[in-house]
Amino acid sequence: MCGIYLTNLDRSALQIKNDLKKIEFRGPDNLSVKKYNNSVYLAHLRLSIIDLDKRSNQPYEFDNLTITYNGEIYNFGTIKNELISQGYVFETESDTEVLIKAYHAWGQNMLNKLNGMFAFAIYDIVNQKVFCARDRLGQKPFYYFWGNGKVEICSSPKSMHKATKISQEGINIYLSAGYIPSSFSIFENIKKLEAGKFLVFDLNKNTLEEETYWDLKSLKRKSKITYESAKEKLDDLLEDAIKIRMVSDVPLGSFLSGGVDSSVVSLIANNHAKNKLKTFTVKFSEKELDESEEANDFAKNIDSDHKTYLCDENELINSIDDLFIAFDEPFSDSAMIPMLMLCKKVQNETTVCLSGDGGDESFLGYNHFDWVKKFNPLLKIPRKIRILITPFFKPLLSKKHFDYLKNIFFLRNINDFIINIFLNFIVINKNYDTSWAKSYYHSFYKSNHILQKTADINIKLWLEGNNNVKVDRASMYSSVEIRNPFLDYRIIEFARELPVSFRYSGKNRKIILKDILQNKLDKIKLNKPKKGFTVPISKWIKGPLKTDIEKIFIKKELQKIPNLDYKKVLCYFKQHIHGKADFSHIIWRVYVLCKWLKYNG
Missing domain, CATH: 3.60.20.10 (Aminohydrolase, N-terminal nucleophile (Ntn) domain)
Structure with missing residues (x-):
């Protein structure tokens, strides 16, 4: 890069x-x-x-x-x-x-x-x-x-x-x-x-x-492709997308988390590699976040040259200040921390790494696809009725969950719900204005299926604005190039034309990818819960980050941020510290902004 x-x-x-x-x-x-x-x-x-x-x-x-x-x-x-x-x-x-x-x-x-x-x-x-x-x-x-x-x-x-x-x-x-x-x-x-x-x-x-010169196309006709034909075509596209991304005059490896996407990429890349493919994963001390065991097992199955890097809590926390140098703008996806650390670890081993990023968007792997399916019927209830019944839920829910429900019930329709998945259901702006997001609403009209609509917004808003930023800035900070085969536009376009049932059915997601992987490698477990690539921010806010946050989360400092409802933020911080509710994503978001402005403002 x-x-x-x-x-x-x-x-x-x-x-x-x-x-x-x-x-x-x-x-x-x-x-x-x-x-x-x-x-x-x-x-x-x-x-x-x-x-x-x-x-x-x-x-x-x-x-x-x-x-x-x-x-x-x-x-x-x-x-x-x-x-x-x-x-x-x-x-x-x-x-x-x-x-x-x-x-x-x-x-x-x-x-x-x-x-x-x-x-x-x-x-x-x-x-x-x-x-x-x-x-x-x-x-x-x-x-x-x-x-x-x-x-x-x-x-x-x-x-x-x-x-x-x-x-x-x-x-x-x-x-x-x-x-x-x-x-x-x-x-x-x-x-x-x-x-x-x-x-x-x-x-x-x-x-x-x-x-x-390019945009997502309108899906006006239902695809008539059979499942077997779709598997064969997708397999061919994946093979080529990965193969052309392996051209390099410097060492090349692959990130391997143990999940479906990185497993598909690493398996195919290893088959095309002249020598054993170098694969890399991170081991976290928190078992609920660690997928290194699954990655190690998969690496043995494909016989790659695998390396596991231990990232302990102190090392990760000490790397936080690097974020405000690496990132050009304030950015609050906590997955940036382990990504930054992984790239730093591999820079002495390789200059180019393949990654499985982008698979969740096209093959409906995120949890929020379930949320859309569940809330869609509720949001078909007339808005006036939803507003009227909202107060009856207050005694039954915690403040956090009531705030979530209230904000959701006050939305106009399912399209607003989908947009807010990639924003925030809890508002911390004094004057809440999301008119800037209107330009993304045209993506809702490119498909008739509610889950494909969600995937399209995912691609146009969150993938570009969040995930691609995380990958580019974290990797570039260590002078490492990351290549994402699932972001090959041919795969994006082909996946969108597939029936949703080929990709998603209840709790079973990425169906067609799993089947392709199963065909290539027998006796592999593919239905383990997705842990994600993140860190225990909620725990850190109560522990090692608490003192630094307390220095920033005072009226005098937070008042400097335009349009921030600092009273609400301070209230959320207090409730979080006392264990009444988990507001870590809000606290982390404001903390990152304050620190970034200190370094760059």
């Missing part, structure tokens, strides 16, 4: 270099800054993965074009052969050269040919245009400023000259969701390019165009 930068602001190469050193972990192998037309700078931080020679350093130039690019184009070999057939000659073995020449040959239409994760900017030196794009699922970050003909683009706002003032809108969104989805950011005047979109900056005309 890498870090990109482009600007026509009045800056010097030295200033740009110094700013990019703040995110040097994104590309420790090379830092270059070049100036064009005496006005436009392109810069690049390189983490060398393919063609390690300096000839592939960036910015990379061809004809009147120059590029700064972050990511991997997994099918670059196929595209390269197509370009060769058209007369193009290649000087390197890198996907960077393929990318710039693909744009030279086909312009923006080349985006439809790309299979990968990417964020890039191509500057046309003659026509004074900047063409930028981000991958279909938003795996790689892209921040930008645009105003009065001035542009600044970067992989992180930490290195942006224009990222100076904290956005109150960004804080409001974070308090609602625990992350800040595209196109918003924590900084005023800084935006994130949304997944599946491209930009064209015309520096002569001072104009900006934004267009969508």
Whole structure:
């Protein structure tokens, strides 16, 4: 992976270099800054993965074009052969050269040919245009400023000259969701390019165009594919998606949790590896969170070169401060802690790791699919009736559970419920405004099935805004590249067209994936409860984090946060400490914001 930068602001190469050193972990192998037309700078931080020679350093130039690019184009070999057939000659073995020449040959239409994760900017030196794009699922970050003909683009706002003032809108969104989805950011005047979109900056005309080149398609017809045909087709897609993600000139391994998704990836990758595949897992001291035993058993079954890393409580807690350096914006998914630690552990073993992230979205593996199924009938009751009967539940429930129920019953419909799964059913904003989320509602109309609607919002909102951010920032902090086969757009598209019954039936989830895995490896247990990849935040708040939180959770400090209902937060903290209710996700969310602002604000 890498870090990109482009600007026509009045800056010097030295200033740009110094700013990019703040995110040097994104590309420790090379830092270059070049100036064009005496006005436009392109810069690049390189983490060398393919063609390690300096000839592939960036910015990379061809004809009147120059590029700064972050990511991997997994099918670059196929595209390269197509370009060769058209007369193009290649000087390197890198996907960077393929990318710039693909744009030279086909312009923006080349985006439809790309299979990968990417964020890039191509500057046309003659026509004074900047063409930028981000991958279909938003795996790689892209921040930008645009105003009065001035542009600044970067992989992180930490290195942006224009990222100076904290956005109150960004804080409001974070308090609602625990992350800040595209196109918003924590900084005023800084935006994130949304997944599946491209930009064209015309520096002569001072104009900006934004267009969508990929989105989830409407599922108008029921699929007639048989289950056996679906299994065969999905198996072929998985084999290819994993195989093309194993191209690397540096050591490659695979994360293995013991769950279905990482097991499928590790098994197929091991079959394609020249030598034994290196697999890695984390062992937690808390048995209720630990899946290392399952991972070890699976590694023995596939005969991989397996390594288990012990992460004790003190080590994990001591790594928390690293979060506020690694993450460009406040981010409260506690799974970022073990992910950060795992990447730190493996950096001496491998530079590239495969992962099973993304399988839950397409194959309906999360618990919230059960929630939607259960609450859908209740939310069909007219809202006025739900509001009228809500007070009768107060004596029967704890304050926490009553607050949850009240907020759910006051929702307009099941669509609002689904959106709130990825935000929060407990409100800590003084003025609760989720108008920013309206742009995601169009995804509800792409399917008629309530669980597929949920999966679509999962992909468009949470996957891009939360999960992909966690994976990218945690891995880049240790200069490790993570590749996710389940985020191959072909798998996303194919899975959406499958009948829900092929993927979900009551308590049985990921049905078709389990069957594919069972066919490849006999005598494997696949129905153990999902533990998730997280840490005991609730316990830590009462223990080792309590003193630090108490220093922050005082009226004087919390009042500084715009639109935060600090009285409610302090009440929740008190109840949590005294064991009356578990408000750990709320407390952690506010704690992370306060700490992040201290480090970055």
